[in-house]
Amino acid sequence: MKLIFIKTKPFPIMRYCILLLVLLIFSGSTVAQVQQKYSSELNSLWSNGTFIIKISKNGKWAVIEEDFPQKGREILVMQTKGTKQYRLPESEWLDFSADSKWFGCISKEEMILIDLETDKEVRYSNIATYKFSGTGNYIAALQQGKGKLTELLIIDLKNKTIARRLRDVIKFEWHPTQNILLATVKGAEQNQVIRYDVGKENSELLFKENSGSIEYLRWNGSGSAAIFLSRNEGNLQLHYFSKSEGTSGVLTDKAIQEKFIDHHLSDRQPFISDDGKKVIFYVQKLEKSEAEKSDVQVWNSDDPWITPRMESSNGGRHFLTAWYPQSGEIKPIETEALPKAAMSVNHDFAVVHNPLQYEPLYKYYPNADLYIKNIATGDTTLVCKNQYTEGKFVTISPSGKYVSYFKDTDWFVYNLESGKTINLTEDLEVPFQNTESQRPGDLFPYGNPGWLKDDGYIIFYDQYDIWVLSPEGNTKKRVTQGREDKIQYRISRDYGRKAYNPLTIHPDFWSEPFNIKEGIILEFLDNNNFDTGLALWKDDLAIKPLFKTEGAITKVMSSDNLETVLYSSHRFNRPLSIHNVNVKTKKSQLLYQANEKLLDYDLGHTEFIEYQLEDGTKLRGSLMYPANYNPNIKYPMIVEIYERKSVDINQFQPPSNYMVIGISLLNFTLNDYFVLYPDIEYTIGDPGISALKSVTAAVDKVLETGKVDEKRLGLIGHSFGGYETAFIVTQTDKFAAAVAGAAVTNIVSYYHDVFWDSRRTQMWRMENQQFRFGDSFYNMKDAYYRNSPLHHVENVNTPLLLWTGNTDTNINWNQSVQMFLALKRLGKKSKLLLYDDEPHVLMKTPNQMDLTKGIFNWMEKYVKKIDEI
Secondary structure, three states, X not given: OOXXXXXXXOOHHHHHHHHHHHXXXXXXXXXXXXXXXXOHHHHHHOOOEEEEEEEOOOOOEEEEEEEEOOOEEEEEEEXXXXXXXXXXXXXXXXXXXXXXXXEEEEEOOXXXXXXXXXXXXXXXXXXXXXXXXXXXXXXXXXXXXXXXXEEEEEEEOOOOEEEEEEEOEEEEEEOOOOOEEEEEEXXXXXXXXXXXXXXXXXXXXXXXXXXXXXXXXXXXXXOOEEEEEEEEOOEEEXXXXXXXXXXXXXXXXXXXXXXXXXXXEOOOOOEEOOOOOOEEEEEEEOOOOHHHOOOOOOOOOOOOOOHHHHHHOOOOOEEEEEEEOOOOEEEXXXXXXXXXXEEOOOOOEEEEEOXXXXXXXXXXXXXXXXXXXXXXXXXXXXXXXXXXXXOOOEEEOOOOOEEEEEEOOEEEEEEOOOOOEEEOOOOOOOOOEOOOOOOOOOOOEOOOOEEEOOOOEEEEEOOOOEEEEOOOOOOEEEOOOOHHHOEEEEEOOOOOOOOOOOOOEOHHHOOEEEOOOOOEEEEEEEOOOXXXXXXXXXXOOOEEEXXXXXXXXXXXXXXXXXXXXXXXXXXXXXXXXXXXXXXXXXXXXXXXXXXXHHHHOOOOOEEEEEEEOOOOOEEEEEEEOOOOOOOOOOEEEEEEEOOOOHHHHHOOOOOOOOOOOOOOHHHHHOOOOEEEEEOOOOOOOOHHHXXXXXXHHHHHHHHOOOOEEEEEEEEEEEOHHHHHHHHHOOOOOOOOEEEEEOOOOOHHHHHOOEEOOOOEEOHHHHHHOOOOOOOOHHHOHHHHHHOOHHHHHHHOOOOEEEEEEOOOOOOOOHHHHHHHHHHHHOOOOEEEEEEOOOOOOOOOXXXXXXXXXXXXXXXXXXXXXXXXO
């Protein structure tokens, strides 16, 4: 705080008053904060996560969740412009009624309803689930009675009374716009599906069966039709009902087998189009009987993928199919030749391809020729050849008029009506490929977030800016002006206001429709200092800034009318706070402050450091100062690494003993450590050596300041950062101690391992992803050995703490064991923490505490050299 003094000659009493005033001002300000010394005994008080869960449609209410490691979750329902608030216990099913007058949740099987206008609360016991009606007039709640008896309570919210009880209801779905229910009733002798009109108190029987089950109750978008699946003694039937058309239909295995030999109806979820005229579902190949099956799993080297992945994929066993109930027609969408589809149920076409066509490529997603398939006629038309099929590379426009795809360095758009393809970006001077990813293989685009005006314009990102282009290429306009000042603009993923409607099948190819007349919220990041802000894009191509703040902005949500926007803000030394900004006035106000008492303490401050590699590449790191920094002292320093880390100064984590990877920045800055987050520049084929060069250059730059003790440096990393840590300590003795969590330590054995969660080999990760080798082990063995920690383990002189969970299949936990055994055999200083029944990060709070304390104590002992630890 800066005080401005006026040069006068006051009387002594006046001088005394001024002095007193200064002392009073500082007593509640920065000096008071600096004087307070943080104690680790406070670590258990802080929440480790605060989230905006929901905003009511009118924007007047918000739901905030705060998570505490020991006492669990707390729910806060509060006014966005007012003082009313309700603090609730840990709850699920948090929701507002459509008219924003009611809030509901379930806590320990008790449904809590709050009338937000009168503050009155109603509770119902033994509730499993509930849903507000689309009108907001009613709520339906499934109540568990004695034994297996269930009742559906239909509550009239206007009268606050139970309007009707429906016995033995198992599942239910509200009509999208009317007070009508679709419900499954399971009686002692019959299963039924009924359509119940709440206002008329009229029940209509749609289906009944003596035994079996009913699954996948689903209305179409307008509520004019519904579908469901019935199962009885292994036989499946797909049912269709249309009240408006006065028609119904049933699809049986007999009808399927007349169309597809050796196939039957699959139990996968079916879908119905908004107009109710088309149903898409899956047929399944008949499998061998149990008596014919063996327990052996056969892996053939001729197969494009390893057998576990082949079996977990479609594998030619399930095929997407269309059914037109009113005509009875059945049309194949996926086939043996083109077994993979992406589509909206409301589109009359699908993008189809064969994911095995070019395999094995050892990439996460396959390459394939993409085709447009007319569902009604079965005709296919080639869109593009040999296209990488990750979702960022291919999108289907919301109205289904275009398919866009990114190939080499440009964006292309295929027009379904004309069959023409246009390269939209070839004549633009800025690059649309991500020049910062530094990975081999396919060049990644910065992104295609969606479309404007009924597919009239497509939106693209470059490194900094947002572009709008017409699909014919006539209009090409840069909307934002971020490149000049290194400010990156992106459309906010405002899922609180916009409905998240991905494609029905293969949602990776989804793109969002944006309405510029309603307004679009933009987020921006100033790459010079990592300040962030929000802006409004509305009516025309002009951008109207709303505000800018130091630190990160996350979880943006807005009301339906876009007048109220909520966001959370934080930085490494500033606890998360939730704010409400008025779009019209651009005024922002604090709505909720998490971990408020932490504001009383000095949590450290930061500065950027710039350093240069031998080839002239300039990089940046974020250097966090110790709390209550004393310039007369040389401090120890912790270096935490993982690719480009400097932007992480915008991430807040409280000082805590409950960290999923055991690392809390504030645990160190509050205990007299500097912390450095350096950026790393990569060379293809040398991931470990790249990390070594960047990290040592960053550390040397900090040491030039004279603020850090060169003999008291610690290095920490987890996952890929754990690999980098394990490798660096085989190449330099610069660090007094190191911690490598869930680390790859044996590059060669990891290359030949399987990522069991995804049933893929790890070769894709080594050749074409984070490890950046760019080719197989067999074509560049020297590079693999050169960058493998275990193959240089004899050089380790740094005490190394290794940790992992023994159910980690992302990075096989034996990687840590191998490194530890080598260090033990060589007589090196090391410790391995192997956590039982834990995955890639630790989920159990006792284990989190053990690891967090273990890492901190390791640094205290070997970096600070405190012998008694």
